Amino acid sequence: MQHYNMNLTLKVWKQKNGKTKGGFETYPVRNVSSEMSFLEMFDVLNEQLVSEGKEPIAFDHDCREGICGMCSMVINGRAHGPWSQNTTCQLHMRAYEDGDTITVEPWRADAFPVIKDLVVDRTGFDRIIQAGGFISVNTGNAQDANALPIDKQKADESFAAASCIGCGACVAACPNASAMLFVSAKVSHLALLPQGEPERMTRAFNMVNQMDTEGFGSCTNIGACEAECPKGISLENIARLNREYIGSMLSGSKVEGMA
Amino acid sequence: MSLTGLFLITFLIVHCYINAQIFYNDGGARFTEAAHFMGTNFLIRTVEIGLMGFLLLHVIQGLALWSKNRSRRTNRYAVNAGSATSPWYSRSMALLGTLILLFLIMHLSKFWAPNRFSQITGNGEKDLYHMMKEEFQTAWVVGVYIFGCISLGWHLVHGFYSAFQTLGLGTSRYKGLIKTTGIAFSIIVPLIFIAMPVAFFMNWLA
Incomplete structure:
Protein backbone atom coordinates (compact mmCIF):
# COMPACT_ATOMS: atom_id res chain seq x y z
CA MET A 1 0.00 0.00 0.00
CA GLN A 2 1.29 3.40 -1.03
CA HIS A 3 2.14 5.72 1.84
CA TYR A 4 0.95 9.31 1.53
CA ASN A 5 0.50 12.44 3.60
CA MET A 6 -2.70 14.47 3.71
CA ASN A 7 -4.10 17.75 5.00
CA LEU A 8 -7.48 17.43 6.67
CA THR A 9 -10.19 19.60 8.17
CA LEU A 10 -11.66 18.22 11.37
CA LYS A 11 -15.02 19.30 12.75
CA VAL A 12 -15.01 18.07 16.32
CA TRP A 13 -17.73 18.23 18.99
CA LYS A 14 -16.56 20.33 21.93
CA GLN A 15 -18.54 20.36 25.15
CA LYS A 16 -17.22 21.58 28.48
CA ASN A 17 -19.32 19.20 30.59
CA GLY A 18 -22.70 17.52 30.79
CA LYS A 19 -24.43 20.70 31.90
CA THR A 20 -23.29 23.04 29.13
CA LYS A 21 -24.35 23.06 25.53
CA GLY A 22 -21.75 21.83 23.08
CA GLY A 23 -20.89 22.82 19.54
CA PHE A 24 -18.57 22.00 16.68
CA GLU A 25 -15.03 23.44 16.41
CA THR A 26 -13.11 23.31 13.17
CA TYR A 27 -9.42 22.36 13.19
CA PRO A 28 -7.02 22.09 10.27
CA VAL A 29 -4.60 19.13 10.62
CA ARG A 30 -1.53 19.06 8.37
CA ASN A 31 0.77 16.32 7.16
CA VAL A 32 -1.21 13.39 8.48
CA SER A 33 0.40 10.11 7.51
CA SER A 34 -1.81 7.48 5.87
CA GLU A 35 -0.24 4.96 8.24
CA MET A 36 -1.43 6.69 11.40
CA SER A 37 -4.40 5.36 13.28
CA PHE A 38 -7.35 7.70 13.74
CA LEU A 39 -6.43 8.20 17.41
CA GLU A 40 -2.79 8.95 16.53
CA MET A 41 -4.10 11.67 14.26
CA PHE A 42 -5.98 13.03 17.30
CA ASP A 43 -2.75 12.84 19.34
CA VAL A 44 -1.00 14.96 16.71
CA LEU A 45 -3.86 17.45 16.72
CA ASN A 46 -3.86 17.61 20.53
CA GLU A 47 -0.09 18.20 20.69
CA GLN A 48 -0.53 20.98 18.18
CA LEU A 49 -3.33 22.47 20.32
CA VAL A 50 -1.21 22.23 23.50
CA SER A 51 1.75 23.90 21.80
CA GLU A 52 -0.57 26.72 20.70
CA GLY A 53 -1.73 27.08 24.31
CA LYS A 54 -5.23 25.82 23.50
CA GLU A 55 -7.18 23.14 25.30
CA PRO A 56 -6.78 19.65 23.83
CA ILE A 57 -9.80 17.57 22.80
CA ALA A 58 -10.90 15.00 25.40
CA PHE A 59 -11.50 11.52 23.99
CA ASP A 60 -11.69 8.00 25.44
CA HIS A 61 -9.06 5.40 24.57
CA ASP A 62 -7.11 2.68 26.28
CA CYS A 63 -5.66 -0.43 24.64
CA ARG A 64 -5.52 0.92 21.09
CA GLU A 65 -5.61 -2.61 19.73
CA GLY A 66 -9.36 -3.04 19.32
CA ILE A 67 -10.14 -5.14 22.36
CA CYS A 68 -10.94 -2.86 25.29
CA GLY A 69 -13.99 -1.01 23.98
CA MET A 70 -12.98 2.41 25.31
CA CYS A 71 -12.62 4.38 22.09
CA SER A 72 -15.90 5.91 21.07
CA MET A 73 -16.23 8.31 18.17
CA VAL A 74 -18.96 8.78 15.62
CA ILE A 75 -17.02 9.65 12.50
CA ASN A 76 -19.02 11.18 9.64
CA GLY A 77 -22.15 9.62 11.15
CA ARG A 78 -20.61 6.15 11.56
CA ALA A 79 -19.86 4.68 14.97
CA HIS A 80 -16.14 3.70 14.91
CA GLY A 81 -15.82 5.10 11.39
CA PRO A 82 -16.41 3.69 7.93
CA TRP A 83 -14.71 0.28 8.21
CA SER A 84 -16.85 -2.68 9.21
CA GLN A 85 -16.09 -4.76 12.32
CA ASN A 86 -13.52 -2.22 13.40
CA THR A 87 -12.88 0.07 16.35
CA THR A 88 -11.88 3.75 16.11
CA CYS A 89 -8.34 2.93 17.30
CA GLN A 90 -7.96 0.38 14.51
CA LEU A 91 -9.25 2.77 11.85
CA HIS A 92 -6.30 4.02 9.83
CA MET A 93 -5.93 7.28 8.01
CA ARG A 94 -5.59 5.49 4.68
CA ALA A 95 -9.39 5.47 4.82
CA TYR A 96 -9.17 9.19 3.96
CA GLU A 97 -7.76 11.37 1.23
CA ASP A 98 -6.06 14.73 1.10
CA GLY A 99 -8.52 17.59 1.57
CA ASP A 100 -11.22 15.55 3.32
CA THR A 101 -13.41 17.12 5.98
CA ILE A 102 -14.18 14.73 8.84
CA THR A 103 -16.96 15.33 11.39
CA VAL A 104 -16.36 13.69 14.76
CA GLU A 105 -19.15 13.45 17.35
CA PRO A 106 -19.53 11.62 20.67
CA TRP A 107 -21.87 8.60 21.14
CA ARG A 108 -25.22 10.37 21.30
CA ALA A 109 -27.84 8.90 23.63
CA ASP A 110 -29.53 10.34 26.70
CA ALA A 111 -28.40 7.21 28.57
CA PHE A 112 -24.78 8.10 27.65
CA PRO A 113 -24.45 11.71 28.90
CA VAL A 114 -21.42 13.64 27.65
CA ILE A 115 -18.71 14.08 30.29
CA LYS A 116 -16.47 16.25 28.13
CA ASP A 117 -16.05 16.68 24.38
CA LEU A 118 -16.06 13.14 22.95
CA VAL A 119 -16.07 11.35 26.31
CA VAL A 120 -19.41 9.92 27.41
CA ASP A 121 -20.54 8.21 30.60
CA ARG A 122 -21.14 4.53 29.81
CA THR A 123 -21.62 3.32 33.40
CA GLY A 124 -25.22 2.49 32.48
CA PHE A 125 -23.75 -0.66 30.90
CA ASP A 126 -22.09 -1.57 34.22
CA ARG A 127 -25.41 -1.29 36.04
CA ILE A 128 -27.07 -3.52 33.41
CA ILE A 129 -24.36 -6.14 34.06
CA GLN A 130 -24.90 -5.78 37.81
CA ALA A 131 -28.60 -6.46 37.29
CA GLY A 132 -27.98 -9.96 35.91
CA GLY A 133 -24.86 -10.34 33.77
CA PHE A 134 -23.11 -12.67 36.20
CA ILE A 135 -23.05 -16.29 37.36
CA SER A 136 -22.90 -17.74 40.86
CA VAL A 137 -19.74 -19.79 41.26
CA ASN A 138 -18.64 -21.65 44.35
CA THR A 139 -15.24 -20.65 45.58
CA GLY A 140 -12.60 -23.28 46.22
CA ASN A 141 -10.44 -25.34 43.92
CA ALA A 142 -10.87 -24.89 40.20
CA GLN A 143 -13.08 -27.54 38.61
CA ASP A 144 -11.67 -30.19 36.36
CA ALA A 145 -11.63 -28.63 32.89
CA ASN A 146 -13.97 -31.08 31.18
CA ALA A 147 -16.22 -31.93 34.14
CA LEU A 148 -19.13 -30.15 32.44
CA PRO A 149 -19.76 -31.39 28.90
CA ILE A 150 -20.70 -28.48 26.62
CA ASP A 151 -22.02 -28.80 23.09
CA LYS A 152 -19.40 -27.52 20.62
CA GLN A 153 -21.89 -25.37 18.70
CA LYS A 154 -23.22 -23.78 21.88
CA ALA A 155 -19.70 -23.11 23.12
CA ASP A 156 -18.89 -21.40 19.81
CA GLU A 157 -22.07 -19.29 19.87
CA SER A 158 -21.44 -18.34 23.47
CA PHE A 159 -17.86 -17.40 22.64
CA ALA A 160 -19.02 -15.27 19.70
CA ALA A 161 -21.46 -13.43 21.99
CA ALA A 162 -18.77 -13.03 24.65
CA SER A 163 -16.60 -11.15 22.16
CA CYS A 164 -18.75 -8.07 22.87
CA ILE A 165 -16.40 -5.43 24.29
CA GLY A 166 -19.22 -3.25 25.65
CA CYS A 167 -18.11 -0.19 23.70
CA GLY A 168 -21.65 1.08 23.14
CA ALA A 169 -21.42 1.46 19.35
CA CYS A 170 -24.76 -0.39 19.12
CA VAL A 171 -26.42 2.35 21.18
CA ALA A 172 -24.65 5.06 19.20
CA ALA A 173 -25.70 3.57 15.87
CA CYS A 174 -29.28 2.69 16.83
CA PRO A 175 -31.83 5.31 15.70
CA ASN A 176 -33.69 4.47 18.95
CA ALA A 177 -30.53 4.58 21.14
CA SER A 178 -31.39 1.04 22.23
CA ALA A 179 -28.88 -1.17 24.05
CA MET A 180 -30.51 -4.44 22.95
CA LEU A 181 -27.48 -5.77 21.06
CA PHE A 182 -25.24 -5.28 24.10
CA VAL A 183 -27.76 -6.83 26.51
CA SER A 184 -28.46 -9.69 24.09
CA ALA A 185 -24.75 -10.49 23.77
CA LYS A 186 -24.30 -10.54 27.54
CA VAL A 187 -27.44 -12.65 28.09
CA SER A 188 -26.54 -15.05 25.26
CA HIS A 189 -23.00 -15.62 26.41
CA LEU A 190 -24.28 -16.88 29.78
CA ALA A 191 -27.58 -18.45 28.72
CA LEU A 192 -25.86 -20.84 26.32
CA LEU A 193 -23.64 -22.37 28.97
CA PRO A 194 -24.54 -24.65 31.92
CA GLN A 195 -22.75 -22.21 34.23
CA GLY A 196 -25.42 -19.65 33.39
CA GLU A 197 -28.35 -21.90 34.30
CA PRO A 198 -28.97 -20.96 37.97
CA GLU A 199 -29.94 -17.33 37.21
CA ARG A 200 -31.33 -18.00 33.76
CA MET A 201 -35.00 -17.43 34.57
CA THR A 202 -34.40 -13.99 36.03
CA ARG A 203 -31.38 -12.73 34.09
CA ALA A 204 -33.04 -11.48 30.89
CA PHE A 205 -35.92 -9.88 32.78
CA ASN A 206 -33.69 -8.03 35.24
CA MET A 207 -31.19 -6.86 32.62
CA VAL A 208 -33.90 -5.60 30.25
CA ASN A 209 -35.58 -3.89 33.19
CA GLN A 210 -32.33 -2.12 34.06
CA MET A 211 -31.82 -1.19 30.41
CA ASP A 212 -35.21 0.56 30.44
CA THR A 213 -34.45 2.25 33.76
CA GLU A 214 -31.21 3.64 32.32
CA GLY A 215 -33.20 5.35 29.58
CA PHE A 216 -32.10 3.35 26.54
CA GLY A 217 -34.64 3.10 23.73
CA SER A 218 -36.62 0.06 22.61
CA CYS A 219 -35.54 -2.29 19.83
CA THR A 220 -37.48 -2.04 16.56
CA ASN A 221 -35.25 -4.52 14.70
CA ILE A 222 -33.67 -1.91 12.43
CA GLY A 223 -30.29 -3.65 12.45
CA ALA A 224 -27.93 -0.63 12.45
CA CYS A 225 -26.33 -2.04 15.64
CA GLU A 226 -25.28 -5.23 13.89
CA ALA A 227 -23.90 -3.24 10.96
CA GLU A 228 -21.76 -1.05 13.24
CA CYS A 229 -20.69 -3.56 15.91
CA PRO A 230 -16.87 -3.78 15.88
CA LYS A 231 -17.10 -7.41 17.03
CA GLY A 232 -19.77 -8.56 14.60
CA ILE A 233 -22.34 -9.44 17.28
CA SER A 234 -25.32 -10.88 15.40
CA SER A 251 -41.53 -18.49 34.74
CA GLY A 252 -43.00 -15.84 37.02
CA SER A 253 -39.81 -15.58 39.05
CA LYS A 254 -39.13 -11.88 39.05
CA VAL A 255 -36.18 -11.43 41.36
CA GLU A 256 -35.22 -7.78 41.55
CA GLY A 257 -31.86 -6.49 42.60
CA MET A 258 -30.06 -9.82 42.79
CA ALA A 259 -26.78 -7.94 42.79
CA MET B 1 -46.40 -4.44 17.99
CA SER B 2 -45.45 -7.93 16.97
CA LEU B 3 -48.66 -9.77 17.93
CA THR B 4 -51.04 -7.06 16.68
CA GLY B 5 -48.95 -6.85 13.49
CA LEU B 6 -49.20 -10.59 12.89
CA PHE B 7 -52.97 -10.43 13.42
CA LEU B 8 -53.23 -7.63 10.86
CA ILE B 9 -51.07 -9.67 8.45
CA THR B 10 -53.53 -12.57 8.84
CA PHE B 11 -56.39 -10.18 8.14
CA LEU B 12 -54.65 -8.99 4.95
CA ILE B 13 -54.60 -12.58 3.65
CA VAL B 14 -58.34 -13.00 4.21
CA HIS B 15 -59.17 -9.56 2.81
CA CYS B 16 -57.00 -10.16 -0.24
CA TYR B 17 -58.51 -13.60 -0.87
CA ILE B 18 -62.13 -12.39 -0.61
CA ASN B 19 -61.61 -9.31 -2.78
CA ALA B 20 -59.64 -11.25 -5.39
CA GLN B 21 -62.97 -12.98 -6.18
CA ILE B 22 -63.71 -10.00 -8.44
CA PHE B 23 -61.15 -11.39 -10.90
CA TYR B 24 -63.57 -14.21 -11.82
CA ASN B 25 -65.05 -11.42 -13.94
CA ASP B 26 -68.57 -12.70 -13.34
CA GLY B 27 -70.13 -9.32 -12.68
CA GLY B 28 -69.22 -9.64 -9.01
CA ALA B 29 -71.38 -12.72 -8.28
CA ARG B 30 -68.77 -14.72 -6.37
CA PHE B 31 -67.38 -11.60 -4.70
CA THR B 32 -70.85 -10.51 -3.53
CA GLU B 33 -71.51 -13.96 -2.16
CA ALA B 34 -68.23 -13.92 -0.19
CA ALA B 35 -68.81 -10.33 0.96
CA HIS B 36 -72.29 -11.28 2.11
CA PHE B 37 -70.86 -14.11 4.22
CA MET B 38 -68.19 -11.83 5.72
CA GLY B 39 -70.72 -9.07 6.35
CA THR B 40 -73.36 -11.19 8.05
CA ASN B 41 -71.64 -14.15 9.73
CA PHE B 42 -71.81 -13.74 13.50
CA LEU B 43 -68.32 -15.13 14.13
CA ILE B 44 -66.72 -12.92 11.46
CA ARG B 45 -68.48 -9.84 12.80
CA THR B 46 -67.20 -10.65 16.30
CA VAL B 47 -63.63 -11.01 15.00
CA GLU B 48 -64.16 -7.70 13.19
CA ILE B 49 -64.52 -5.96 16.55
CA GLY B 50 -61.22 -7.55 17.57
CA LEU B 51 -59.69 -6.43 14.28
CA MET B 52 -60.67 -2.81 14.88
CA GLY B 53 -59.35 -3.09 18.44
CA PHE B 54 -56.03 -4.57 17.31
CA LEU B 55 -55.69 -2.00 14.54
CA LEU B 56 -56.21 0.78 17.05
CA LEU B 57 -53.81 -0.88 19.51
CA HIS B 58 -51.19 -1.27 16.77
CA VAL B 59 -51.48 2.44 15.92
CA ILE B 60 -51.33 3.56 19.57
CA GLN B 61 -48.43 1.23 20.43
CA GLY B 62 -46.57 2.29 17.30
CA LEU B 63 -46.92 6.01 17.95
CA ALA B 64 -46.04 5.57 21.63
CA LEU B 65 -42.95 3.54 20.70
CA TRP B 66 -41.92 6.09 18.09
CA SER B 67 -42.22 9.04 20.43
CA LYS B 68 -40.51 7.20 23.31
CA ASN B 69 -37.60 6.12 21.12
CA ARG B 70 -37.22 9.61 19.68
CA SER B 71 -36.97 11.05 23.18
CA ARG B 72 -34.01 8.77 23.98
CA ARG B 73 -31.66 10.95 21.92
CA THR B 74 -32.31 14.60 22.76
CA ASN B 75 -29.10 15.79 21.07
CA ARG B 76 -29.22 14.37 17.59
CA TYR B 77 -26.30 13.67 15.25
CA ALA B 78 -25.10 16.36 12.87
CA VAL B 79 -24.17 13.65 10.35
CA ASN B 80 -26.36 10.56 10.04
CA ALA B 81 -25.28 7.17 8.75
CA GLY B 82 -28.57 6.83 6.85
CA SER B 83 -28.70 3.91 4.46
CA ALA B 84 -25.08 2.94 5.10
CA THR B 85 -26.12 0.94 8.18
CA SER B 86 -29.85 0.22 7.77
CA PRO B 87 -32.53 0.24 5.06
CA TRP B 88 -34.70 3.39 4.93
CA TYR B 89 -38.00 1.54 5.40
CA SER B 90 -36.89 -0.03 8.69
CA ARG B 91 -36.26 3.48 10.02
CA SER B 92 -39.51 4.86 8.57
CA MET B 93 -42.10 2.50 10.05
CA ALA B 94 -43.95 5.32 11.86
CA LEU B 95 -44.10 7.43 8.70
CA LEU B 96 -45.21 4.49 6.53
CA GLY B 97 -47.74 3.49 9.21
CA THR B 98 -49.17 7.00 9.30
CA LEU B 99 -49.54 7.00 5.50
CA ILE B 100 -51.35 3.65 5.73
CA LEU B 101 -53.60 4.99 8.50
CA LEU B 102 -54.57 8.04 6.42
CA PHE B 103 -55.25 5.74 3.49
CA LEU B 104 -57.33 3.45 5.73
CA ILE B 105 -59.49 6.33 6.95
CA MET B 106 -60.32 7.15 3.33
CA HIS B 107 -60.74 3.48 2.39
CA LEU B 108 -63.04 2.62 5.31
CA SER B 109 -65.18 5.73 4.82
CA LYS B 110 -65.67 4.75 1.18
CA PHE B 111 -66.73 1.12 1.63
CA TRP B 112 -66.85 -0.34 5.12
CA ALA B 113 -68.57 2.52 6.97
CA PRO B 114 -71.43 3.16 4.47
CA ASN B 115 -72.07 -0.60 4.22
CA ARG B 116 -72.24 -1.16 7.98
CA PHE B 117 -74.32 2.01 8.40
CA SER B 118 -76.77 0.73 5.83
CA GLN B 119 -76.97 -2.63 7.65
CA ILE B 120 -77.50 -1.04 11.05
CA THR B 121 -80.21 1.33 9.80
CA GLY B 122 -82.07 -1.65 8.35
CA ASN B 123 -81.45 -0.89 4.69
CA GLY B 124 -79.49 -4.10 4.12
CA GLU B 125 -76.08 -4.62 2.57
CA LYS B 126 -74.81 -2.33 -0.12
CA ASP B 127 -73.72 -3.55 -3.53
CA LEU B 128 -69.99 -3.32 -2.84
CA TYR B 129 -69.01 -4.59 -6.28
CA HIS B 130 -70.75 -1.74 -8.07
CA MET B 131 -69.56 0.75 -5.46
CA MET B 132 -66.00 -0.28 -6.31
CA LYS B 133 -66.70 -0.09 -10.00
CA GLU B 134 -68.00 3.43 -9.60
CA GLU B 135 -65.32 4.69 -7.17
CA PHE B 136 -62.45 3.40 -9.26
CA GLN B 137 -63.48 5.37 -12.34
CA THR B 138 -61.79 8.43 -10.79
CA ALA B 139 -58.08 8.60 -11.55
CA TRP B 140 -56.99 10.29 -8.30
CA VAL B 141 -58.82 7.72 -6.17
CA VAL B 142 -56.98 4.95 -8.03
CA GLY B 143 -53.75 6.91 -7.53
CA VAL B 144 -54.31 7.17 -3.76
CA TYR B 145 -55.04 3.41 -3.61
CA ILE B 146 -51.82 2.60 -5.47
CA PHE B 147 -49.84 4.90 -3.16
CA GLY B 148 -51.52 3.40 -0.07
CA CYS B 149 -50.70 -0.15 -1.19
CA ILE B 150 -47.07 0.74 -1.96
CA SER B 151 -46.76 2.22 1.55
CA LEU B 152 -48.26 -1.00 2.90
CA GLY B 153 -45.72 -3.05 0.95
CA TRP B 154 -42.70 -1.19 2.38
CA HIS B 155 -44.26 -1.31 5.87
CA LEU B 156 -44.61 -5.09 5.48
CA VAL B 157 -41.06 -5.68 4.23
CA HIS B 158 -39.80 -4.64 7.66
CA GLY B 159 -42.91 -5.50 9.69
CA PHE B 160 -43.19 -9.14 8.63
CA TYR B 161 -39.59 -10.01 9.55
CA SER B 162 -39.61 -7.75 12.62
CA ALA B 163 -42.71 -9.45 14.08
CA PHE B 164 -40.98 -12.83 14.05
CA GLN B 165 -37.66 -11.40 15.30
CA THR B 166 -39.47 -9.86 18.30
CA LEU B 167 -40.92 -13.28 19.12
CA GLY B 168 -37.38 -14.66 19.13
CA LEU B 169 -37.65 -16.62 15.88
CA GLY B 170 -34.94 -14.76 13.98
CA THR B 171 -32.45 -17.58 14.42
CA SER B 172 -29.93 -18.67 11.81
CA ARG B 173 -32.24 -21.54 10.86
CA TYR B 174 -35.40 -19.47 10.28
CA LYS B 175 -34.10 -16.00 9.46
CA GLY B 176 -33.67 -16.64 5.73
CA LEU B 177 -37.08 -18.28 5.46
CA ILE B 178 -38.78 -15.44 7.36
CA LYS B 179 -37.07 -12.71 5.32
CA THR B 180 -37.77 -14.36 1.96
CA THR B 181 -41.40 -15.13 2.83
CA GLY B 182 -41.79 -11.59 4.17
CA ILE B 183 -40.47 -9.97 1.00
CA ALA B 184 -42.61 -12.23 -1.21
CA PHE B 185 -45.68 -11.43 0.92
CA SER B 186 -44.93 -7.69 0.83
CA ILE B 187 -44.79 -7.73 -2.96
CA ILE B 188 -47.60 -10.16 -3.81
CA VAL B 189 -50.35 -8.98 -1.45
CA PRO B 190 -50.08 -5.22 -2.20
CA LEU B 191 -49.81 -6.04 -5.94
CA ILE B 192 -53.10 -8.00 -5.85
CA PHE B 193 -54.70 -5.08 -4.00
CA ILE B 194 -53.34 -2.60 -6.55
CA ALA B 195 -54.67 -4.75 -9.38
CA MET B 196 -58.26 -4.23 -8.12
CA PRO B 197 -58.72 -0.46 -8.62
CA VAL B 198 -56.53 -0.63 -11.73
CA ALA B 199 -58.68 -3.39 -13.24
CA PHE B 200 -61.86 -1.38 -12.65
CA PHE B 201 -60.27 1.80 -13.97
CA MET B 202 -59.10 0.11 -17.14
CA ASN B 203 -62.54 -1.46 -17.54
CA TRP B 204 -61.10 -4.97 -17.56
CA LEU B 205 -63.99 -6.19 -15.39
CA ALA B 206 -67.62 -6.49 -16.37
Missing part, protein backbone atom coordinates in the same frame (compact mmCIF):
# COMPACT_ATOMS: atom_id res chain seq x y z
CA LEU A 235 -29.01 -9.97 15.63
CA GLU A 236 -29.61 -13.66 16.38
CA ASN A 237 -28.56 -12.77 19.91
CA ILE A 238 -31.48 -10.31 20.12
CA ALA A 239 -33.81 -13.12 19.01
CA ARG A 240 -32.33 -15.26 21.81
CA LEU A 241 -32.71 -12.43 24.33
CA ASN A 242 -36.37 -12.12 23.31
CA ARG A 243 -36.86 -15.86 23.87
CA GLU A 244 -35.07 -15.68 27.23
CA TYR A 245 -37.17 -12.65 28.18
CA ILE A 246 -40.42 -14.42 27.29
CA GLY A 247 -39.15 -17.40 29.33
CA SER A 248 -38.34 -15.09 32.24
CA MET A 249 -41.84 -13.64 32.11
CA LEU A 250 -43.56 -17.03 31.88
